[in-house]
Amino acid sequence: MMxxxxxxxxxxxxxxxxxxxxxxxxxxxxxxxxxxxxxxxSRAPRDPxxxxxALRDIDFALSRGQVMGIxxxxxxxxxxLMKILARITAPTEGVAEIYGRVGALLEVGTGFHxxxxxxxxxxxxxxxxxxxRHDIAKxxxxxxEFSEIGKFLDTPVKYYSSGMFLxxxxxxxxxxEAEILLVDEVLAxxxxxxxxxxxxxxxxxxxxxxxxxxxxxxxxxxxALCDSAIVLDQGVLRFNGPTAEAIDVYTREFLGMPSGARGxxxxxxxxxxx
Amino acid sequence: MxxxxxxxxxxxxxxxxxxxxxxxICMVLVRRSLMVRxxxxxxxxxxxxxxxxxxxxxxxxxxxxxxxxxSEGIPYAVFVMIxxxxxxxxxxxxxxxxxxxxxNGALVNKIYxxxxxxxxxxxxxxxVDLAFGFLALxxxxxxFQIIPGWPIVLAPLLVxxxxxxxxxxxxxxxxxxxxxxxxAQLLPFLxxxxxxxxxxxxxxxxxxxxxxxLYWLNPMAITVDGLxxxxxxxxxxxxxxxxxxxxxxxxxxxxxxxxxRHREPGFSDTV
Numbered sequence: 001m002m003x004x005x006x007x008x009x010x011x012x013x014x015x016x017x018x019x020x021x022x023x024x025x026x027x028x029x030x031x032x033x034x035x036x037x038x039x040x041x042s043r044a045p046r047d048p049x050x051x052x053x054a055l056r057d058i059d060f061a062l063s064r065g066q067v068m069g070i071x072x073x074x075x076x077x078x079x080x081l082m083k084i085l086a087r088i089t090a091p092t093e094g095v096a097e098i099y100g101r102v103g104a105l106l107e108v109g110t111g112f113h114x115x116x117x118x119x120x121x122x123x124x125x126x127x128x129x130x131x132x133r134h135d136i137a138k139x140x141x142x143x144x145e146f147s148e149i150g151k152f153l154d155t156p157v158k159y160y161s162s163g164m165f166l167x168x169x170x171x172x173x174x175x176x177e178a179e180i181l182l183v184d185e186v187l188a189x190x191x192x193x194x195x196x197x198x199x200x201x202x203x204x205x206x207x208x209x210x211x212x213x214x215x216x217x218x219x220x221x222x223x224a225l226c227d228s229a230i231v232l233d234q235g236v237l238r239f240n241g242p243t244a245e246a247i248d249v250y251t252r253e254f255l256g257m258p259s260g261a262r263g264x265x266x267x268x269x270x271x272x273x274x
Numbered sequence: 275m276x277x278x279x280x281x282x283x284x285x286x287x288x289x290x291x292x293x294x295x296x297x298x299i300c301m302v303l304v305r306r307s308l309m310v311r312x313x314x315x316x317x318x319x320x321x322x323x324x325x326x327x328x329x330x331x332x333x334x335x336x337x338x339x340x341x342x343x344x345s346e347g348i349p350y351a352v353f354v355m356i357x358x359x360x361x362x363x364x365x366x367x368x369x370x371x372x373x374x375x376x377x378n379g380a381l382v383n384k385i386y387x388x389x390x391x392x393x394x395x396x397x398x399x400x401x402v403d404l405a406f407g408f409l410a411l412x413x414x415x416x417x418f419q420i421i422p423g424w425p426i427v428l429a430p431l432l433v434x435x436x437x438x439x440x441x442x443x444x445x446x447x448x449x450x451x452x453x454x455x456x457x458a459q460l461l462p463f464l465x466x467x468x469x470x471x472x473x474x475x476x477x478x479x480x481x482x483x484x485x486x487x488l489y490w491l492n493p494m495a496i497t498v499d500g501l502x503x504x505x506x507x508x509x510x511x512x513x514x515x516x517x518x519x520x521x522x523x524x525x526x527x528x529x530x531x532x533x534x535r536h537r538e539p540g541f542s543d544t545v
Contacts, residue, residue, distance in 0.1 A: 019543070083542070084279060085279070086385070086386055087277070087279060087386035088382075088383060088384065088385070088386055088542045089542045089543055090279075090280075090281060090282045090539040090540075091279060091280070091281050092281055093281055094280075094281075095278065095279065095280055096278075096279040097276060097277070097278055097279075098276070098277040098278075098279065099275070099276050099277075100275060101275060102277070102386075104384070104385060104386070106384050107384050110380075110381065110384040110385050111306075111381060111385070113306060113309075113310055115310045115313045115314070116306075116309060116310065116313075120309060124302060124305065124306050124309075127298065127299070127302040128299065128302055128303075128381070128385060129385065132298065156313075
């Protein structure tokens with residue numbers, strides 16, 4: 001939540017995104033399009049492409065150094081919101097203002113190429129994610145150590161096991177130096193021990209004063225990491241406030257759990273060794 | 275640094291400042307495709323020389339020795355090699371560039387940068403192939419003891435005309451290919467049409483005089499004629515051929531970039 005006088009990092013006003021459903025957008029048959037262009041009526045009149053609002057009337061603000069969680073069921077608009085803030089897709093209406101350099105971790109392994117070695121992929125993926133040469137040189141050893149790749153560093157990643165690939169990819173992402181981090185579900189990689197390490201690293205990044213928006217279905221990590229949280233439901237903002245209350249709203253209204261479940265989550269978060 | 279995210283306008287601007295801000299990603303894309311290109315091949319980058327050389331041999335046997343195509347007084351092997359060296363690069367950019375946005379769908383869906391850099395990176399990466407091609411061509415010139423004249427200094431301009439034209443076309447096609455995958459079906463056909471309407475295998479002087487101005491609308495005409503003039507001393511191309519080639523290449527590049535910018539906001543929702 002933002003109060004007066006704090007430096008804003010993200011400010012979202014009236015944001016909405018409409019999608020066409022049924023067909024891929026714009027891919028109506030070429031003949032129909034030519035017909036429409038020439039002013040003919042198509043022979044078999046069809047419904048106009050049905051549309052849905054994946055996101056509508058979203059307002060929130062986030063000040064610098066704050067971590068906000070985004071809660072919601074599948075299809076509630078979480079990923080759409082992240083994609084808009086990362087400038088991957090454009091909104092249909094509304095405005096988002098972002099103050100600072102954005103690092104989007106919407107998927108592990110962005111920019112990885114299977115033919116290239118682990119070392120080469122660190123350099124190129126880092127650069128694609130927005131690090132410059134000096135940034136990469138500075139954190140390269142940390143990335144290698146964190147990933148536990150060891151002697152496979154100079155092997156093309158296409159020969160990696162899926163676990164090794166994910167560990168390396170995540171290590172690159174989490175060492176990204178950005179003022180505002182958008183993190184989507186990337187925690188769910190590797191075995192339990194590596195997941196724990198990832199959470200610790202994210203906590204460390206956040207405690208360094210980075211601003212972050214964080215999507216996860218893991219309520220324990222949301223509770224542990226976030227200063228505040230919003231709850232999305234079918235593209236609409238249902239709640240915006242303290243994390244504990246947001247988790248309470250989410251578990252009660254959308255998971256059908258009794259209000260006491262919130263206690264379980266917060267206790268689990270408090271006792272989690274992160 | 276403040277970024278404003280808004281719904282796209284119907285005709286977005288050129289965003290040249292944005293291009294400049296993200297220029298490093300262009301070099302990364304070029305570097306990545308070059309690093310990957312000849313992985314796990316035995317002869318590696320030598321392919322960039324073997325391809326035009328072997329095609330030159332085939333064409334020299336059939337069109338040079340058997341059909342006896344008129345080659346402006348220079349050996350047909352040199353004549354056709356000059357055309358093939360530049361055409362191989364243009365054909366490659368046309369094919370790679372036009373499919374590039376869809377081929378890089380994973381990047382388009384996960385990270386922001388000006389998408390124009392995807393086809394641009396294809397074009398820039400091809401300059402390495404062109405350098406190898408010119409190396410093979412130089413070897414042939416040594417064999418035939420041909421020394422280029424002063425107009426060789428215009429070679430960079432001629433290469434720029436060809437690359438501007440093909441980059442413009444691949445802006446158009448790569449943006450269209452996002453919505454209509456028909457482009458992928460059209461490409462082999464289009465590549466052949468463009469090749470046969472360029473003076474690669476034959477001399478542009480065989481075109482009847484009244485059709486020459488029409489023929490020059492293809493920027494490959496001045497590129498190949500100009501390179502043959504500079505490298506092997508064939509007759510100098512007329513000024514009209516230069517002007518038409520440069521204007522058409524510039525129009526293709528600019529209109530292609532406008533169209534690409536117009537379609538860009540929808541890429542990640544469609545690709």
